[in-house]
Amino acid sequence: xxxxKLENITKKFGGVTAxxxxxxxxxDGEFIxxxxxxxxxxxxxxxxxxGFEKATDGKVSIDEKIILxxxxxxxxxxxxxxKRGVGMVFQSYAIWPHMDVFDNxxxxxxxxxxxxxxxxxxxxxxxxxxxxxxYVDRMPNQxxxxxxxxxxxxxxxxxxxxxxxxxxxxxxxDAKLREAMRFEIKELQLKLGITVVYVTHDQSEAMAMSxxxxxxxxxxxxxxxxxxxxxxxxxxxxxxxxxxxxxFIEADVTKGKVRSEKINFETNGTFDFEGKGILAIRPxxxxxxxxxxxxEGILEAxxxxxxxxxxxxxxxxxxxxxxxxxxxxxxxxxxxxxxxKIHKSMVFPAR
Amino acid sequence: MNHITESEGKKNSLLPKKGEGIALKTVMIGIxxxxxxxxxxxxxxxxxIRSVFVDGTLDFSNYTxxxxxxxxxxxxxxxxxxxSLTMVLSLVITxxxxxxxxxxxxxxxxxxxxxxxxxxxxxxxxxxxxWTQLLNxxxxxxxxxxxxxxxxxxxxxxxxxxxxxxxxxxxxYSPFAFITISRALxxxxxxxxxxxxxxxxxxxxxxFKITIxxxxxxxxxxxxxVFIAAGSCYGIPAIVGMPGGIEVITTRIVSYVxxxxxxxxxxxxxxxxxxxxxxxxxxxxxxxxxxxxxxxTISGKSTHPNTVEMGKWKWPAFVITSxxxxxxxxxPLFSILVTSLIKSLSKPITFANLSFSNWINVITRSQFLEPxxxxxxxxxxxxxVGILLSLMVSYLVVxxxxxxxxxxxxxxxxxxxxxxxxxxxxxxxxxxxxxGLNLYSSLTILIVAYLVKYLTMGVRTISASIAxxxxxxxEAALNSGANFYQAFKDIMMPLIRPSIIAxxxxxxxxxxxxxTMSILLYGSRTKTIGVLLYELETYADxxxxxxxxxxxxxxxxxxxxxxxxxxxxxxxx
Numbered sequence: 034x035x036x037x038k039l040e041n042i043t044k045k046f047g048g049v050t051a052x053x054x055x056x057x058x059x060x061d062g063e064f065i066x067x068x069x070x071x072x073x074x075x076x077x078x079x080x081x082x083x084g085f086e087k088a089t090d091g092k093v094s095i096d097e098k099i100i101l102x103x104x105x106x107x108x109x110x111x112x113x114x115x116k117r118g119v120g121m122v123f124q125s126y127a128i129w130p131h132m133d134v135f136d137n138x139x140x141x142x143x144x145x146x147x148x149x150x151x152x153x154x155x156x157x158x159x160x161x162x163x164x165x166x167x168y169v170d171r172m173p174n175q176x177x178x179x180x181x182x183x184x185x186x187x188x189x190x191x192x193x194x195x196x197x198x199x200x201x202x203x204x205x206x207d208a209k210l211r212e213a214m215r216f217e218i219k220e221l222q223l224k225l226g227i228t229v230v231y232v233t234h235d236q237s238e239a240m241a242m243s244x245x246x247x248x249x250x251x252x253x254x255x256x257x258x259x260x261x262x263x264x265x266x267x268x269x270x271x272x273x274x275x276x277x278x279x280x281f282i283e284a285d286v287t288k289g290k291v292r293s294e295k296i297n298f299e300t301n302g303t304f305d306f307e308g309k310g311i312l313a314i315r316p317x318x319x320x321x322x323x324x325x326x327x328x329e330g331i332l333e334a335x336x337x338x339x340x341x342x343x344x345x346x347x348x349x350x351x352x353x354x355x356x357x358x359x360x361x362x363x364x365x366x367x368x369x370x371x372x373x374k375i376h377k378s379m380v381f382p383a384r
Numbered sequence: 385m386n387h388i389t390e391s392e393g394k395k396n397s398l399l400p401k402k403g404e405g406i407a408l409k410t411v412m413i414g415i416x417x418x419x420x421x422x423x424x425x426x427x428x429x430x431x432x433i434r435s436v437f438v439d440g441t442l443d444f445s446n447y448t449x450x451x452x453x454x455x456x457x458x459x460x461x462x463x464x465x466x467x468s469l470t471m472v473l474s475l476v477i478t479x480x481x482x483x484x485x486x487x488x489x490x491x492x493x494x495x496x497x498x499x500x501x502x503x504x505x506x507x508x509x510x511x512x513x514x515w516t517q518l519l520n521x522x523x524x525x526x527x528x529x530x531x532x533x534x535x536x537x538x539x540x541x542x543x544x545x546x547x548x549x550x551x552x553x554x555x556x557y558s559p560f561a562f563i564t565i566s567r568a569l570x571x572x573x574x575x576x577x578x579x580x581x582x583x584x585x586x587x588x589x590x591x592f593k594i595t596i597x598x599x600x601x602x603x604x605x606x607x608x609x610v611f612i613a614a615g616s617c618y619g620i621p622a623i624v625g626m627p628g629g630i631e632v633i634t635t636r637i638v639s640y641v642x643x644x645x646x647x648x649x650x651x652x653x654x655x656x657x658x659x660x661x662x663x664x665x666x667x668x669x670x671x672x673x674x675x676x677x678x679x680x681t682i683s684g685k686s687t688h689p690n691t692v693e694m695g696k697w698k699w700p701a702f703v704i705t706s707x708x709x710x711x712x713x714x715x716p717l718f719s720i721l722v723t724s725l726i727k728s729l730s731k732p733i734t735f736a737n738l739s740f741s742n743w744i745n746v747i748t749r750s751q752f753l754e755p756x757x758x759x760x761x762x763x764x765x766x767x768x769v770g771i772l773l774s775l776m777v778s779y780l781v782v783x784x785x786x787x788x789x790x791x792x793x794x795x796x797x798x799x800x801x802x803x804x805x806x807x808x809x810x811x812x813x814x815x816x817x818x819x820g821l822n823l824y825s826s827l828t829i830l831i832v833a834y835l836v837k838y839l840t841m842g843v844r845t846i847s848a849s850i851a852x853x854x855x856x857x858x859e860a861a862l863n864s865g866a867n868f869y870q871a872f873k874d875i876m877m878p879l880i881r882p883s884i885i886a887x888x889x890x891x892x893x894x895x896x897x898x899x900t901m902s903i904l905l906y907g908s909r910t911k912t913i914g915v916l917l918y919e920l921e922t923y924a925d926x927x928x929x930x931x932x933x934x935x936x937x938x939x940x941x942x943x944x945x946x947x948x949x950x951x952x953x954x955x956x957x
Contacts, residue, residue, distance in 0.1 A: 141583035
């Protein structure tokens with residue numbers, strides 16, 4: 034099937050480095066997400082795998098076959114997109130408005146000059162896979178956004194590629210449909226056993242579907258790991274900040290101890306650095322109580338969210354956000370003195 | 385509780401002010417509709433009626449009589465023939481150019497784009513004059529160069545032929561198609577092409593299977609613009625066609641009117657209505673085709689520049705594009721500049737034969753200065769009145785919910801789409817006392833004619849920019865206590881000021897150098913620069929004509945640069 038290897042990829046646009054020394058191996062049958070804020074270089078990486086962008090330096094290979102190799106801005110080898118045999122779904126769907134659903138999906142097969150009845154069979158199969166069988170004769174302008182999305186997916190899968198590239202495919206859909214499509218795409222991937230590279234800036238999308246996540250920022254890989262791995266043990270404050278919510282508090286780190294003067298809190302642990310650091314605490318790892326505990330502060334705001342309660346507590350001028358369960362909600366009013374219990378915290382070196 | 389009563393009180397205090405706004409809107413509708421109906425709709429309908437009614441009864445004898453003369457029948461055939469061939473040739477040249485400039489890594493493509501678009505503002509008759517200077521069979525510069533270079537016995541080209549006519553029409557009207565097609569190419573979502581590549585299609589296959597089919601409606605629309613412009617053009621056939629005995633409908637109409645008799649004008653109406661019919665027929669039939677292809681939902685978000693790398697073809701393509709640019713723009717302009725400086729046409733072009741004597745001649749004689757002054761005055765008034773009307777019409781159509789608010793805009797579009805020669809004839813027939821006004825030979829009739837034809841420039845520019853101002857911006861002003869007039873002055877005006885200035889120039893420039901309508905409407909004391917130039921050209925004073933042409937080109941160039949600067953490149957010509 035398909036294993037992709039990206040080695041030392043660097044891409045410069047003029048003087049700007051969009052991707053800097055990118056190294057990753059995507060295993061066969063793996064669902065991998067490239068996650069990062071807009072402009073972090075994630076789409077550029079995907080477009081290099083597709084063949085729409087060339088690299089300034091580095092090597093990309095699919096199943097040991099080199100599809101792109103560059104050194105100092107010179108291309109040593111380059112296989113054009115049409116000869117790479119990968120499927121791709123674009124952010125804007127890129128459904129051709131002058132062709133009906135059948136012709137859109139059948140286009141890759143027509144280019145391959147397959148027989149008409151073979152094309153018909155394969156197109157119908159692909160449409161069935163994305164639950165669009167009854168729309169085969171529709172024109173694109175008669176389809177909703179979600180249906181266009183499915184046409185794009187069917188077109189990308191119709192020639193049975195071993196590698197599927199998805200460029201923020203769900204970003205133009207509404208919230209409910211977006212969530213439903215996550216499961217559908219994941220299910221399709223498992224059923225077909227294909228390798229998927231998925232580009233997104235939405236962390237919950239990446240968490241829900243991926244076997245591995247590559248977190249990127251400013252063209253540089255920050256961390257590669259499983260969703261749990263990245264959430265629980267982010268390698269730096271950038272990753273912690275990008276995945277999930279987090280409170281950052283200045284702290285001093287010594288060998289076995291971290292202490293924040295500001296909120297008068299300290300805890301033990303082993304750290305591989307000393308000096309200025311950042312204490313990072315996720316809101317769900319803080320519990321609010323009335324009795325005396327780790328921290329004391331004044332309740333500034335409280336929002337009832339249905340499944341949980343969102344608090345903002347002022348601890349010596351530092352606003353700490355925490356999310357606690359509804360069961361735990363005690364009768365507290367704005368201005369009350371409250372106590373916080375910290376269940377878990379992370380420590381990173383200060384910038 | 386307090387809050388609610390307070391805000392309700394405010395809402396109530398707004399009501400009478402809203403009333404004021406409605407009253408002002410009514411006045412605006414009144415003025416614009418009155419003007420447009422009186423000067424566009426009434427004369428046009430009058431023209432059509434006059435062509436089919438003889439002495440009060442329906443009678444097509446006008447038409448049968450006019451077309452029983454072979455010269456008129458041939459003119460009709462020629463009009464359709466030359467317009468069609470110009471359209472085809474324009475598309476054949478323009479699509480590759482637009483594609484090279486818009487979609488490939490052609491070197492200096494931004495420069496080429498500006499070059500091809502700017503040609504649009506060069507008056508077509510200036511182009512015609514340039515090409516007669518270049519390819520006149522006896523004295524054409526290019527012909528002479530080719531004869532001596534290849535040792536030929538006779539001139540290889542003769543501009544005064546059908547081929548010459550199509551050549552000049554194509555060079556000066558293909559920018560219409562270029563602008564339409566290149567805009568569509570730029571707006572097209574490049575991932576539509578990328579999706580084809582990733583589906584296994586080569587760049588060439590993608591061009592033919594995806595790009596061209598998607599562009600077809602725009603190609604058609606561009607071609608249509610060229611067809612109508614070429615078919616209703618007067619300047620080029622008058623200068624290039626008539627000396628070789630080639631007549632088209634527009635030249636026939638002008639000849640009939642120049643007979644100076646009522647019968648002449650009467651027969652001209654039949655020709656003018658025929659010309660309108662041809663244009664409308666083409667419009668309707670292509671509209672039908674386009675309606676059938678209503679898929680044109682080319683999405684606007686282009687995220688990545690998608691350029692085709694031409695590799696070894698890059699430089700050959702550059703050479704061909706440059707050659708076209710040199711032939712289409714630089715050689716004609718250079719020829720006009722040289723002719724304006726030449727002392728004696730019969731002597732070879734040497735530095736001794738160049739001087740500013742033609743220029744001094746033109747700028748010191750009242751015979752030349754008077755028409756220049758006339759054109760400056762009429763163009764200034766036209767542009768100023770035109771911008772006020774455009775503001776009203778645009779505001780009406782974009783921002784109000786008044787019933788029939790689109791009618792003025794529609795009339796303006798009709799005016800802009802009607803051949804100039806037809807507008808002029810309709811005004812002659814209508815305002816020689818018949819419809820309550822006698823404007824014959826006055827500056828006013830010129831201004832009215834220019835307004836009818838060029839108001840659409842102002843309306844399109846201003847309504848596009850008004851549409852950008854979200855309704856909530858004005859509502860916020862009303863909510864802050866401003867009345868309709870204050871909100872318009874404080875919020876709308878500053879936001880659309882650039883487009884108002886740009887629109888002013890877009891009306892000023894074509895009015896300044898207008899030829900076709902002026903030649904039918906000018907009087908002894910209202911001669912314009914376009915008419916003067918045409919007279920000088922036909923009375924064999926090409927040097928003075930070239931001086932005027934250079935003057936016009938300078939005005940156009942400066943105006944263009946100003947428009948670009950003011951609108952920050954948003955209003956493209």
